Amino acid sequence: MAFSSLYEEKCPFTRDYNLIKGELKNIDDYDKTCIETALHGVNQMVLSEWGNNTACQIILVTDGSTGVGPMSLKESLATANQRSAKIPFPVPFSFPAKLHIICLTTASDPCFIKSKPLYQRLIDMTGYDGTISVQDTFSNEASVTSMFQKLAEEIYSTFKGTLKCGNLESKIILSPAPVPYTKVTDFDSQTYNLWDVLDVCGFVSVGDVGSPMAISRHLILPATSSSNKTEHVVKNEVDITDDDVMDDSKTPSFCVLLHGALRVENMAALVTVGENWFGFIYSWADSKKKSNLMLTILSPGSDAVPWLGDLNYLGSSDSFSSDQVGSFPVRPTEKRSYSQNGVVWIRQAGLQSDIQKILRHARKLPEKTQQFYKELNRLRKAAISLGFLDLLNGLAYIFEQECMQLPGTAHPDCALQLQHAADVLRKTQNRDIKYVIIPLQTNYTSS
Structure with a gap:
């Protein structure tokens, strides 16, 4: 990968070394040095190819400069904690990775001396031990080859x-x-x-x-x-x-x-x-x-x-005999619970659906008395466990409104049960999560 203010994927992950060598000969100089851009590109490449569980070795080859201006490494590290959740700072990486920085300069280069603390801080942010490699004397082809050979022996042990x-x-x-x-x-x-x-x-x-x-x-x-x-x-x-x-x-x-x-x-x-x-x-x-x-x-x-x-x-x-040989997938030994007693109120529609289900049963009282109280107790228990006590008062108000809007042909027990449920929901002494609301015994339901 080559980078400047933007990054360019020169060749994908491959074991074709001739392809890699050919691309290395075609790297050009661009506008400026922006290491953060390169790290974003590395994140994208590794995640798309290997996922977030594969450990990787990342080698950053630079001339010792960290860039200047708003896109420099110094500015990136200074604002690393001020990023939004949508575009976070790329380090630490989204996968296990060690960062190794090779500087094609000498240890006495003033630019490298100034940049070294920034490189070390970047390595520390990865959470793993990385390295900074630099030559002691003036660089030539033989010394650069030796530096890469030494790094390969250290990090690519078979x-x-x-x-x-x-x-x-x-x-x-x-x-x-x-x-x-x-x-x-x-x-x-x-x-x-x-x-x-x-x-x-x-x-x-x-x-x-x-x-x-x-x-x-x-x-x-x-x-x-x-x-x-x-x-x-x-x-x-x-x-x-x-x-x-x-x-x-x-x-x-x-x-x-x-x-x-x-x-x-x-x-x-x-x-x-x-x-x-x-x-x-x-x-x-x-x-x-x-x-x-x-x-x-x-x-x-x-x-x-x-x-x-x-x-x-x-x-x-x-x-084993043919009748004893099972097939995959293997059934679990324990019986799974598919009970629908749990409630999911992540979205508003989930809560509205539970309330509407109770009201549908309420309009069919007394035939749906058992179903009405079963759903009511399920919702009440969930509301208390979540500390959503305003829901109980709101549900009591809805029941009272339903009583007022009942048609003349409605069964008398319908209004009595709704008013009874509203009264119980409002009583603070009935806020125990183990308390169960039971139907009101009337002359219409006793028979």
């Missing part, structure tokens, strides 16, 4: 582990490297770390897996050890147009075998990634001809996918 299924296993690399996940509850927080061994528990149809909530997604690359014990990444892409997923000239790899099997069978592998922590491995196509093996890490817990039930209790269908 995750090396083992993918295992029974007696088969394969050394793998996850990209990007997963980070520890902290689950925060009302009274506690717990940090989960990924195991080095990802163990395949079983296989589930991709259609049954659906799209569960995930905390991160990673590309799985097989890694083999050569005689000098250095890690080499094996190409893990599968040509969709070719049924032969492995070439005889390639080293046999369980990772590649699993990839081809999942692609052909349209299945996903359920794996354990930590203590009571699961994920799914599946084949994902990023083009018409190539597919890749991906790992989706679920939120910690065995109930991360509600329609699959408790993941600890999933078993092989071969162990």
Whole structure:
């Protein structure tokens, strides 16, 4: 992304390094430096591509200047707390992110010395540890390359582990490297770390897996050890147009075998990634001809996918007879409550609807006596629990108005019940939430 007073997306997220190199050669100079504009653009790009759960590394490359005037970083930080809710300050980001700032200047540059506290404040606002990189001496191509190489070694460390299924296993690399996940509850927080061994528990149809909530997604690359014990990444892409997923000239790899099997069978592998922590491995196509093996890490817990039930209790269908094998989605063990006793008064129409329902029953008294008092007590209980006591007085007034407007053909019990309900609603001693209004016993209803 290139930025000035506006930002421009030079190329989308891609693993085509040649495309990135080509765009880097086509970056032009524009009107001014506005770092806030760039950060807004980063928010939009990451949210649209990865969502708000994927951790990202953001690298800001600058000449050490923070801009001048109203759009400078100094002015942006000074007014960060004065923004509207519709257009807030972009930092902290809407997703977990570390901000790394590379200044293509020297540490003794007066402009950098003045800008460094502003850069550090911006990093602190992200909520994560970032870095500021600058050269000690005059910059040249070799020193700039060395600075970027050092940053890459620090923040882009690879995750090396083992993918295992029974007696088969394969050394793998996850990209990007997963980070520890902290689950925060009302009274506690717990940090989960990924195991080095990802163990395949079983296989589930991709259609049954659906799209569960995930905390991160990673590309799985097989890694083999050569005689000098250095890690080499094996190409893990599968040509969709070719049924032969492995070439005889390639080293046999369980990772590649699993990839081809999942692609052909349209299945996903359920794996354990930590203590009571699961994920799914599946084949994902990023083009018409190539597919890749991906790992989706679920939120910690065995109930991360509600329609699959408790993941600890999933078993092989071969162990049961056909009449014992259930289907997804799994029905919950507890019976759900679909009672309509609750009220929703977020909007005015909700309250009006509840009042009109009571009045409809009131006009059909005494036939609807039970329904009238049931709805009246439901509304009264909700009003008291919310502290909406004016509603009770208003409802009593409405009942009295209804009494005055009753036609001559109305049943005598209708007026008596409405007046009785109005009197009870107005009595302050009946404001206990456990109190229940009961029908007035009359000569018309006793029989």
